[in-house]
Each structure stands twice: as structure tokens, then as C-alpha cells.
Amino acid sequence: MFQAPEYIESVSVLLSDVLSDIGVDERIVLKRRRAALLAESMETRSIQLQGDNATAYCFGSQSEGTTTLQLDSDIDQLWCFNDYNVIQDRSDWKPGVANYLMIQDDTVSPGYCLLQRLRNDTPLPYHTFHDKYFSSKRKGKVLGERKGKILIQNTFLSAVAGAVHGGVRHGPAQTLPEQPGHSNVDIVLAFHCKSWPLQARQWLDWQGVGQWPSADMRRYCGSTGCFLVAVGSKGSQHEELEWRISTSLAERCLMFNLNITQIRCYVLMKIILKTFIKPYFEDTISSFMCKTVMFHCIANTHSNIWKENNILGCLSLCLFVLHNCILNENCPHFIMPGNNLMRGNIPHTDKPYILQKICDVVSGRCIALLEIECASLGLRLQLKMNNLSSFKSSDIVSGYILKTLARETDFIIRSCIISISNSSNEEAVQTLLKYIFKLVDTSHHCVGVDKTACRLFAQRFCTSLGSALASHSIHLDNAVSAEALTWITLGLNTDVSSGKLKLASIYYCVGNNRKTEITLRNIERSYDLNTVEPICGCHLYINQAPRKGFNTVSNDHNEEAIQHITAFCVKFLPYEIKCVPHELQYEMFRSSKDTLHFRPPDDYWIKLTVVDSLPYLYFLQYKTYRCLGRQDEKKRALSTLLRTIDREPDLGHRETALNLLGQCMEQEDRAEDALRCYLLSLRR
Structure with a gap:
């Protein structure tokens, strides 16, 4: 079954080129990793700013850089609660906190453990417990007794995960509703133990044939706990x-130390899985099994085989090992070999067919690869084999x-802002100051993406x-305080437009039309319609293909480009109401107190004024030029507002833009056009 054809070297080089063309190269892999780690850090900052002692992690393909656009890999998030002290030795017990002792004996499945609650005043177990004591804990926490030990059921965190609105349970994960054009988001809640799991201690002293993982890698992995x-x-x-023991941080370390051929081999395995296995046997072979197989292959072969001109041989080796794992229904976890990842996963009725599929791919050699439609891999490979170039999609x-x-x-960031939406102006100012000072303090103690x-x-x-300070000063004196302007200036360059539009809105609300006009002109000058992408995190289902100019700049830069080529939607909360033109203030009163309780949780924006940058730019221009009596420029602004609403595909708040357009039409004495705009707004 496992033979290397004579042309393996030449086809391997072509196949490596194809994978590079679809974005599996060193530079794009690093881009993906940096973006994922930055999002991970921001999620953690958000959670902790809002008072929860938890840490967010982004694991899986997105953070590893082992995916393509067409693979549409899930986003795997793990939220770890840090208020609990999980230990493997009683000497690590801490007074005054919730301590849980990991029990790993022969009655527990390999790769799993039990959690025993210890007392807060001494490192001894509870023998009895009272409902009153546990009733003060998080709802859904249920304890069970086993051989006289008080154990916590895994439904504790599972119940919390199940509370995520609209999600579907998949094992320990909560999968949020899939949005067209977007990846699924799987959120897993977990505890963390600072010490390396007992079941994996031998792994720290083991080294494979290819001197992988290295001693330094194993030393680092041992410091990550579980x-x-x-x-x-x-x-x-x-x-x-x-409770399943997860060594995700150690596995991330292993993935970050793979060379590009190994990464491409893993991506190929996932493409083959998506093409030949998942359509027929969806929940049998997982990408984690493929990753584990590859780890075993790397560890048990010499490093010189993992080269660009041998990727076909590497792929055949991995598929051969995967075939044997399925045949024996045993895929040992790489770090905890006693944990069989395939246990109970492969129905006996499906097994012969899965084995045959893999055999067909291996024995079919290049023919199977030429049949792959995912990422047009087969077509691209065929073009390369005929000395024709294929389209490179790195941009x-x-x-x-x-x-x-x-x-x-x-x-x-919006989730932090929304959390204070019900605050008074004074409360919001104090909370935002606390957030800023905490971030500045944290920044002094961290580096890199953090x-x-x-x-x-x-x-x-x-x-x-x-904006909050400006709203307060406008309320008192119909003027903008110097303090408010100073704070706004510090955040003007987060993107092309949203911060500057808030400033223009403030100037407009105090009647300073000259400064409003200057600010809006500067925004319009920097807003290149061929490059700047509207960004709206409010409605994740909007996913138009980015502009060509946006892609070009993105290809040469990382997150620093956000301030030059993105335009966030503009958000005003109730405590900023004096900074909002009266036409937009109505947006904050879209629901009465009686009906507010019946709205779904994702209608958080119902008390906010949220508008896309581009329509708001032209609306403020229309209003300003109207006040200045500059009729030609007023007409141009109104015409551009109408054209933007009609033609811009990537608007997250088109209904708000239509509402603003309707009010402009009213002021133009075009009642029928205004009514048409209002009706269209209501239908969206």
C-alpha cells in the first residue's frame, strides 16, 4: 500500500507550490497566528475588564495557521476560570479559595480525571456538604458522591456553556449559530491546573527518532500545565x-515548531478529510486525529524526510498510519498514549468503507489529488503539471x-461598552477611566500582542x-470641554472614520458648523472607496469580499493597517445622547420598557444609536451644508448618501441609514420619498 512512485519529487514540488498559492506559506501562517493571538489577548482583556477572573484562549486551526479560506475551519475558544485552584498534590492547596483535587486512578478513563472538593481551611476533603453552602455557588453546580468522596459533576461548566444564547451543544463545546460566510465558533469552558498531568509525566522524558520534540520544547510544555x-x-x-485532561497549550507549542512542509502535509490531510471522508462519515475521523497521527509520524521519522520535494511521501506516510489507526480502532493521544482518541468513534458498519476511501486516496496517487475541488487544489495542480501558472491568492x-x-x-470592544449601556453619564465616565487606567497599567507589564x-x-x-464628557458639558453649557476634546483626540486614529465622526457629531451638536465641515472634509479625503472596508461587528452575517485595494494593503501589513483602511460603525450609548443629532436620537427609543423584556439577548443594540460610517458622513455633510446655506454641496451630499445606501453592499445598519435619508427627504419637502425610505427601513 505504501510505495513511493518515481515522480514523487517533481510532483511534490508542484504540490508545495499549489499550497503556497492558496495561502499555506510561512508568511501567511504567521499572519494567521498573530491575528488569532491578538484576538485571544483582546478577549481576555475584555473578560477581565468586566470583572471576571478568566482567561480566553484561541486554539485549533485558526491560531495554528493550518487552514485555508475554503476549509472554513471552526474557531475554537477555551475560557478558563482562574478563581479555582485545581491541584494534583495537596501541598499545592491554598487557603480561602475553592480547591479541587485531581484524582487519576485506575478507575478513571485514561486522559480523564475526577475532581474532589477540598475544604477552604485545610487541605482535607469534605465528608458532608450542605445545600446552603453550595447554593451560594454558580447555578448548575451539582455534586456527586463516589466511595465517600464528594466529587463535582462535569455538568457544572457544561450547564454554563449551555447558557450561551442560541448555541448547540457538541460534547464540552457550545457551537454558536452558524452565520453565512463565517466560521462556526466553539466555546469550551474549563479549569486550569498549573502542574503537568501525572498521566503525561513520562512524555517529558521521551524523545522520538527524529529528535522531536526537542528537550527545550518538552521543557516548555511541562510548564504549561493542563x-x-x-x-x-x-x-x-x-x-x-x-473531566477530560487537555494539553492544548503544549500542543500549540508543538504546532508552532513545525516546518512549512509539515504544516502543508497537515492541511492536505484536512482537505482530503473534507473531500473524501466527511461528506459520507461526518463524525468519525476528526482533524485532531489527523494532527495526532502527524505528531506520531514526525516523532518516529528522521527530520530530513520532511522536505518540500517529499510532501507526497510524507502525506502517504501519514495516511498509512491513519489507516492502521482506523483498522485497529486505536489512535493514541500523542502526549497521553493511554487515551485512545478513536474509542467509540467509528461504527463497525462504517469502518470498511472509511478504510477503503483512504486506500483509494493512497493507491490513486496523484489522481485522487486531481479530483479535489476544495480550494481548486486539483485544478491548480493540473495547471502546474502542464507548466501553466495558477492564481496566487495571498493578498x-x-x-x-x-x-x-x-x-x-x-x-x-463593543461587549465592554455595552456592559455599561445602562449607566448614568457619571457612572460611565468613572468606568471608562477605570478601564483605561487598568489597560495602561497592564500594558507596562506585557509585550508583543498583549x-x-x-x-x-x-x-x-x-x-x-x-464623548461621554462632551455629552455632559453640552448638557450643562452647550459647549465642549477641553478635557473632552483631549480624550477624544487620543482615540481619533483607531480607524479611518468612526472616532473622527464622533468628533464631527459633537461639533455639529454645539452648532460649530465650521469645525464640523473641516472635520468631515478630512474624513472624506482619507476615505478611499477602493481601499477602505466598512467594519461592523454588530451583524456577523455580512461578509462581502474585501476590496482589491484593501487586500493589497493587508498583504503588506498586520493589525497596524486597521487604522488606515477600515471604517467601524459609529456607536452612541444613552449617556452620550447630547452628542447625537436629534434625527439619530430616536434610535435609542426603538422599544418600550414593556416590550424590552421580550426581545432576544442579541438585540443588545436596541438602546443604542449605531450607524455605518459612510452614510453618517454624508448625512452630517448634508446637515452641515444646509446650515451653512451651501446648496450645491448639500445636494451632492444628499445624492451621495442615496447612492451609498443603494449600492454599498457591506452596510450593517442600512435601516438606520434609510431612516436618516427619510428625514433628509422630509427637510427637502419630498414627503413621498421620505415615506418610501421609512417603509424600507421598517422592513429590514
């Missing part, structure tokens, strides 16, 4: 009491990465703080 995920082993007698991939990061940035995350957050909060 996570405890709320799911038991399938079919276990104590499934509801077991498109770069644009997708940056646009996704910008949208996630907006989404994450420092960048703090800066991105702080800038946006500066704009919000300045």
Missing part, C-alpha cells in the same frame, strides 16, 4: 463525573485575515470617554 474540560469518556461508568487571504481581525476587535491589545482597547475607550 486544562480540565467538562466532558467524560464516552461509555464510561462514571461519565458524568469525569485575498491577507485581506480576509485583517477584515476578520478588525470585525472581532469591534465585536470584543501590549498591542491594550493599546487598541485604550484608544477606543478614550474616544468613548471623551
Whole structure:
């Protein structure tokens, strides 16, 4: 079954070129990793700013850089609660906190453990417990007793994960509703244990034939500890009491130390899985099994085989090992070999067909690869084999990465802002100041993407703080205080337009039409319609292909390009109401108190004024030129507003833009046109 054809070297080089063309090269892999780690850091900052002692992690293909646009890999998030002290030795017990002792004996499935609650005043177990004591804990926490030990059921965190609105449960993960054009988001809640799991201690002293993983890698992995995920082993007698031990941080380290051929081989395995296995046997072979197989192959072969001109041989080797794992229904976890990843996963009725599929791919040699439609891999390979060039998509991939990061940035920061939407102006100012000072302090103690995350957050909060202060000073004196302008200035350059539009809006509300006009002119000058992408984290289903100019700039830059080629939507909260033109203030009163309770949780924006940058730019121009009596420029602004609403495909708040257009039409005495705009707005 496993033979290397004579032409393996030449085809391998062509195949490597094809994978590079679709975005699997060193530079794009690093771009993906940096974007994922930055989003991870921002998510953690957001959680902690809002008072929760938790850390967010982004694992899986997105953070590894082992995906393509067409693979549409899930986004795997793990949220770790840090208020719990999970230990493997009683000497690590801490007073005054919730301590849980990991139990790993022969009654527990390999790769799993039990959690025993210890007392807060001494490192001894509870023998009895009272409902009153546990009733003060998080709802959904249920304890079970086993051989006199009080154990926590894994339904504790599973129940919390199940509370995520609209999601579907998949094992320990909560999969958020899929949006067209977007990846699924799987959120897993977990505890963390600082010490390396007992079941994996031998691995720290083991080294494969190819001197991989290295001693330094294993030393680092040993410092990462482990996570405890709320799911038991399938079919276990104590499934509801077991917690899966996860070494995701160590596995991330291993992935980050692969060379580009190994990464491409893994991506190829996932493409083959997507093409030949998943359409027929969806829940049998997972990408994690493929990753594990590849780890075993790398560790048990010499490093000199993992080269660009031998990628076909590497792929055949991995598929051969995967075939044997399926045949024996045993895929040992790379770090904890006692944990069989395939246990209970492959129905006996499906097994012969899955084996045959893999045999067909291996024995078919290049023919199977030429049949792959995912990422047009087969067509691209055929073009290469006929000395024809194939389209290189690195700029498109770069644009997708940056646009996704910008949208996630907006989404994450917005969650912090929304959390204070019910605050008074004074309360909001104090909260935003606290956020900014905390971010500045954190920034002094971190480096890299963590420092960048703090800066991105702080800038946006500066704009919000300045707007809140301006709203208060306008309310008192119909003027903008110097303090408000100082804070707003600190956040003006987060993107091309949103911060500057808030400033223009403030000037307009105090009647300073000259400064309003100058600010708007500067925004329009920097807003290149061929390059700037509208970014709206409010409606994730909008996913138009980025502009060509946006892709070009994204290809040459990382997150620093966000301030030059993106335009976030403009958000005003109730405590900023005096900074909002009266036509937009109505947006804050779209629901009465009686109906507000019946709205779904994702209608968080119902009390906000949110408008896309471009329509708001032209609306403010129309209003300003009207006040200045400049009729030609007023007509141009109105015409451009109408054209933008009609033609711009990437608007997240088209209904708000239509509402503004309708009010402009009223002021133009075009009642029928105004009514038409209002009706269209209501239908959206």
C-alpha cells in the first residue's frame, strides 16, 4: 500500500507550490497566528475588564495557521476560570479559595480525571456538604458522591456553556449559530491546573527518532500545565463525573515548531478529510486525529524526510498510519498514549468503507489529488503539471485575515461598552477611566500582542470617554470641554472614520458648523472607496469580499493597517445622547420598557444609536451644508448618501441609514420619498 512512485519529487514540488498559492506559506501562517493571538489577548482583556477572573484562549486551526479560506475551519475558544485552584498534590492547596483535587486512578478513563472538593481551611476533603453552602455557588453546580468522596459533576461548566444564547451543544463545546460566510465558533469552558498531568509525566522524558520534540520544547510544555474540560469518556461508568485532561497549550507549542512542509502535509490531510471522508462519515475521523497521527509520524521519522520535494511521501506516510489507526480502532493521544482518541468513534458498519476511501486516496496517487475541488487544489495542480501558472491568492487571504481581525476587535470592544449601556453619564465616565487606567497599567507589564491589545482597547475607550464628557458639558453649557476634546483626540486614529465622526457629531451638536465641515472634509479625503472596508461587528452575517485595494494593503501589513483602511460603525450609548443629532436620537427609543423584556439577548443594540460610517458622513455633510446655506454641496451630499445606501453592499445598519435619508427627504419637502425610505427601513 505504501510505495513511493518515481515522480514523487517533481510532483511534490508542484504540490508545495499549489499550497503556497492558496495561502499555506510561512508568511501567511504567521499572519494567521498573530491575528488569532491578538484576538485571544483582546478577549481576555475584555473578560477581565468586566470583572471576571478568566482567561480566553484561541486554539485549533485558526491560531495554528493550518487552514485555508475554503476549509472554513471552526474557531475554537477555551475560557478558563482562574478563581479555582485545581491541584494534583495537596501541598499545592491554598487557603480561602475553592480547591479541587485531581484524582487519576485506575478507575478513571485514561486522559480523564475526577475532581474532589477540598475544604477552604485545610487541605482535607469534605465528608458532608450542605445545600446552603453550595447554593451560594454558580447555578448548575451539582455534586456527586463516589466511595465517600464528594466529587463535582462535569455538568457544572457544561450547564454554563449551555447558557450561551442560541448555541448547540457538541460534547464540552457550545457551537454558536452558524452565520453565512463565517466560521462556526466553539466555546469550551474549563479549569486550569498549573502542574503537568501525572498521566503525561513520562512524555517529558521521551524523545522520538527524529529528535522531536526537542528537550527545550518538552521543557516548555511541562510548564504549561493542563486544562480540565467538562466532558467524560464516552461509555464510561462514571461519565458524568469525569473531566477530560487537555494539553492544548503544549500542543500549540508543538504546532508552532513545525516546518512549512509539515504544516502543508497537515492541511492536505484536512482537505482530503473534507473531500473524501466527511461528506459520507461526518463524525468519525476528526482533524485532531489527523494532527495526532502527524505528531506520531514526525516523532518516529528522521527530520530530513520532511522536505518540500517529499510532501507526497510524507502525506502517504501519514495516511498509512491513519489507516492502521482506523483498522485497529486505536489512535493514541500523542502526549497521553493511554487515551485512545478513536474509542467509540467509528461504527463497525462504517469502518470498511472509511478504510477503503483512504486506500483509494493512497493507491490513486496523484489522481485522487486531481479530483479535489476544495480550494481548486486539483485544478491548480493540473495547471502546474502542464507548466501553466495558477492564481496566487495571498493578498485575498491577507485581506480576509485583517477584515476578520478588525470585525472581532469591534465585536470584543463593543461587549465592554455595552456592559455599561445602562449607566448614568457619571457612572460611565468613572468606568471608562477605570478601564483605561487598568489597560495602561497592564500594558507596562506585557509585550508583543498583549501590549498591542491594550493599546487598541485604550484608544477606543478614550474616544468613548471623551464623548461621554462632551455629552455632559453640552448638557450643562452647550459647549465642549477641553478635557473632552483631549480624550477624544487620543482615540481619533483607531480607524479611518468612526472616532473622527464622533468628533464631527459633537461639533455639529454645539452648532460649530465650521469645525464640523473641516472635520468631515478630512474624513472624506482619507476615505478611499477602493481601499477602505466598512467594519461592523454588530451583524456577523455580512461578509462581502474585501476590496482589491484593501487586500493589497493587508498583504503588506498586520493589525497596524486597521487604522488606515477600515471604517467601524459609529456607536452612541444613552449617556452620550447630547452628542447625537436629534434625527439619530430616536434610535435609542426603538422599544418600550414593556416590550424590552421580550426581545432576544442579541438585540443588545436596541438602546443604542449605531450607524455605518459612510452614510453618517454624508448625512452630517448634508446637515452641515444646509446650515451653512451651501446648496450645491448639500445636494451632492444628499445624492451621495442615496447612492451609498443603494449600492454599498457591506452596510450593517442600512435601516438606520434609510431612516436618516427619510428625514433628509422630509427637510427637502419630498414627503413621498421620505415615506418610501421609512417603509424600507421598517422592513429590514
